[in-house]
Amino acid sequence: MTFLVFILLFICYLVSGYGLLTIFGMRLKTAYMITLSLLLGIVVASFVPFLLQLFYVDLTPTTIFGSLLLAALVLNIPTWRRIRKEGFPAVRRSFALKPFRILPYEVPWLLIFGFFIFVSIWRCYYLPPTSRDALSGPEAIADFAVREHTMINSFFNVDLWSTNNQFKSPYLISLQMICKMAGFPFGQVWLSIVFVSFMIFLYHALKERVHPIIAGLLLLLFLMTPEMYAYTFMILYDYSNMIFFFLSLYFLFDYFKSGIRSHFYFAGLLMGIATYIRSETLALAVLFLPVILLSQRRNKDSFAKIVKADVFFFLPSILGYYLTAQFYIKYYLPVHYDIGGLVNDHLSDLGPLFQRYSDIVTRLMTSEFAIHLWGYILYVTAALFLAEGIFVRRYSRDARNWLYAILVLYLGVGALGFLLPMMNLNETTKRALFKLLPLAVLYLANNQLLIRLSQWISRWEGTPVHLFAREQPSTPALQANAVLAKKAPVKTGKLASAGGKTASPAGNAGKTAPAPAARPSSKKRKR
Amino acid sequence: MKGFLLTIISALLVIIILNVGYYKDWFQAKPLQYWTDFLKEKDDTLSEEGIMASRYGISYTMSMRIKHVLEQKNVVHPIILFEPNSYYRDSLHIYPKVHVPEPAVFYYYTGLEGVWINSPDADKANYLVRITSKGVALDMIRTPEQRQQLLAFYRKYPPIL
Numbered sequence: 035m036t037f038l039v040f041i042l043l044f045i046c047y048l049v050s051g052y053g054l055l056t057i058f059g060m061r062l063k064t065a066y067m068i069t070l071s072l073l074l075g076i077v078v079a080s081f082v083p084f085l086l087q088l089f090y091v092d093l094t095p096t097t098i099f100g101s102l103l104l105a106a107l108v109l110n111i112p113t114w115r116r117i118r119k120e121g122f123p124a125v126r127r128s129f130a131l132k133p134f135r136i137l138p139y140e141v142p143w144l145l146i147f148g149f150f151i152f153v154s155i156w157r158c159y160y161l162p163p164t165s166r167d168a169l170s171g172p173e174a175i176a177d178f179a180v181r182e183h184t185m186i187n188s189f190f191n192v193d194l195w196s197t198n199n200q201f202k203s204p205y206l207i208s209l210q211m212i213c214k215m216a217g218f219p220f221g222q223v224w225l226s227i228v229f230v231s232f233m234i235f236l237y238h239a240l241k242e243r244v245h246p247i248i249a250g251l252l253l254l255l256f257l258m259t260p261e262m263y264a265y266t267f268m269i270l271y272d273y274s275n276m277i278f279f280f281l282s283l284y285f286l287f288d289y290f291k292s293g294i295r296s297h298f299y300f301a302g303l304l305m306g307i308a309t310y311i312r313s314e315t316l317a318l319a320v321l322f323l324p325v326i327l328l329s330q331r332r333n334k335d336s337f338a339k340i341v342k343a344d345v346f347f348f349l350p351s352i353l354g355y356y357l358t359a360q361f362y363i364k365y366y367l368p369v370h371y372d373i374g375g376l377v378n379d380h381l382s383d384l385g386p387l388f389q390r391y392s393d394i395v396t397r398l399m400t401s402e403f404a405i406h407l408w409g410y411i412l413y414v415t416a417a418l419f420l421a422e423g424i425f426v427r428r429y430s431r432d433a434r435n436w437l438y439a440i441l442v443l444y445l446g447v448g449a450l451g452f453l454l455p456m457m458n459l460n461e462t463t464k465r466a467l468f469k470l471l472p473l474a475v476l477y478l479a480n481n482q483l484l485i486r487l488s489q490w491i492s493r494w495e496g497t498p499v500h501l502f503a504r505e506q507p508s509t510p511a512l513q514a515n516a517v518l519a520k521k522a523p524v525k526t527g528k529l530a531s532a533g534g535k536t537a538s539p540a541g542n543a544g545k546t547a548p549a550p551a552a553r554p555s556s557k558k559r560k561r
Numbered sequence: 562m563k564g565f566l567l568t569i570i571s572a573l574l575v576i577i578i579l580n581v582g583y584y585k586d587w588f589q590a591k592p593l594q595y596w597t598d599f600l601k602e603k604d605d606t607l608s609e610e611g612i613m614a615s616r617y618g619i620s621y622t623m624s625m626r627i628k629h630v631l632e633q634k635n636v637v638h639p640i641i642l643f644e645p646n647s648y649y650r651d652s653l654h655i656y657p658k659v660h661v662p663e664p665a666v667f668y669y670y671t672g673l674e675g676v677w678i679n680s681p682d683a684d685k686a687n688y689l690v691r692i693t694s695k696g697v698a699l700d701m702i703r704t705p706e707q708r709q710q711l712l713a714f715y716r717k718y719p720p721i722l
Binding site for chain 2: 141146156157177250251260406496
């Protein structure tokens with residue numbers, strides 16, 4: 035029975051997430067459509083009980099599951115309209131598995147990923163939430179909310195001197211409530227959906243840039259980060275926050291290349307979700323304004339257009355922050371939380387700021403402790419970064435974007451630790467650095483040396499995978515078209531000669547005309 | 562043939578990564594151990610409470626024991642005073658192996674109100690949890706004077722997690 039409920043919830047997440055994707059006009063490859071639908075569906079589900087709470091509706095299984103169903107239906111109004119107009123095949127195409135195929139040399143990677151994923155799913159299902167930050171806040175609130183039908187429950191009557199976790203986003207509370215009401219006593223199973231969806235998304239994103247063997251290698255390095263792997267079966271905010279922060283940048287950088295406006299707004303939504311999950315993400319979002327403005331200036335957008343676009347980009351983040359960190363705490367929770375009082379009152383003394391930057395590098399990124407946290411992935415990234423600088427002497431635009439994101443994260447997380455001393459190094463800052471890892475992996479996927487190696491393997495293999503070739507279309511949306519046009523012959527010799535001169539395929543997207551099958555029409559670009 | 566060679570290379574790369582440096586230690590201590598745990602856990606018949614006890618350890622077991630004792634005694638509104646964990650650290654030297662949960666976590670475990678010496682409701686505490694080398698004791702606090710004496714004694718040990 036519990037399994038059946040899980041399947042129904044899964045479908046509900048898929049449908050509501052798909053609706054949200056449709057509203058943003060996102061048409062991507064099947065793997066992206068499914069994984070993004072699930073991830074967005076989880077977010078919709080996390081927002082529904084919170085919204086009911088804001089209206090003081092009793093949080094019972096009827097109201098919650100009824101609202102989830104309603105949300106899925108409402109979000110799919112544009113889909114229904116499309117079905118009426120174009121017929122059901124229009125939707126079925128989004129989930130068509132036809133282009134999906136596994137090459138023999140992907141099997142060893144998929145087996146080991148499967149092992150890691152299986153173990154994680156089992157622990158998610160079998161074990162109760164463990165982290166202290168969950169037990170002293172969201173998990174306890176969710177547990178009593180199920181019994182008392184409100185998030186503002188008896189938990190707030192006990193002494194909460196030792197914790198501030200009751201003030202964090204209702205994201206975890208809502209998802210835990212849904213799972214507990216669905217018959218999972220420890221909740222948590224939603225985290226497996228998040229984890230697996232992200233792994234699939236990331237693997238496909240990597241395979242677009244590098245050879246499947248290198249993609250597998252990068253994903254394994256990402257998966258084998260000891261600290262982060264633990265959070266694939268222990269609920270907390272940072273893992274989900276990392277995913278949506280990364281996805282936001284993924285679509286933002288994609289917008290820089292393709293100019294598809296819907297991707298820009300979608301990136302804004304994803305950044306808003308990341309902020310809704312962890313409110314301090316707002317500060318990181320703002321740090322991307324310079325590159326956004328640079329891109330808009332390069333596109334020669336008018337001032338009014340820039341202002342309008344940027345307002346729409348940052349609006350979800352501002353709402354995500356205000357709703358959870360201000361409005362809900364101030365007007366709903368029975369206990370007061372003075373966020374202003376947490377700010378460092380010795381801001382003129384910059385010593386601790388530089389000390390924090392130094393500590394992040396020496397303790398969290400390069401020490402033996404760092405290896406215990408992240409494995410060797412940061413060392414691999416640093417080595418290939420240097421190698422690219424020495425041997426290639428330039429970084430592609432894509433690589434520069436991801437390197438900029440890494441720098442922003444480092445500066446932002448350090449500054450946040452300085453501004454809010456309660457963000458300690460070994461816990462909060464450490465978990466904030468989760469966000470660094472997918473950025474590092476995507477940088478590696480755009481590293482010229484790895485791309486050349488990919489091209490070399492492909493040529494040697496004799497069946498060149500054109501996805502990371504020079505003519506690569508720049509966006510996942512266009513990739514979908516490219517896959518359909520896969521039978522077109524690919525000139526491998528040209529790729530070989532392009533090696534030294536070409537930056538990453540994506541990096542050259544602005545300079546090199548894409549293959550005719552993948553060329554975006556002007557209409558598409560305005561989508 | 563080339564595909565086969567690439568498959569072999571992939572398999573070798575996986576094996577190398579799983580066996581290199583710290584990855585080897587971690588893989589054996591965590592994911593492989595989790596797999597061994599799974600083989601046991603899939604057949605076990607532990608209840609929800611049993612799983613929580615095995616996961617949370619002594620602080621959960623102790624909390625549930627307190628709950629059962631108070632239920633047996635039919636205490637209407639127990640407020641349980643905990644000794645500070647720094648007392649176990651500095652005086653008994655049994656911390657962190659033995660420690661009491663913070664009030665928020667104790668409430669999650671048991672649904673009962675626990676207080677520390679600096680809690681607003683410390684003055685209303687009617688039970689004290691004492692941990693000694695002999696075990697755990699739940700003492701009733703009978704008079705306000707007794708409570709004040711206890712609070713005064715433990716005040717030199719600041720509450721820690």
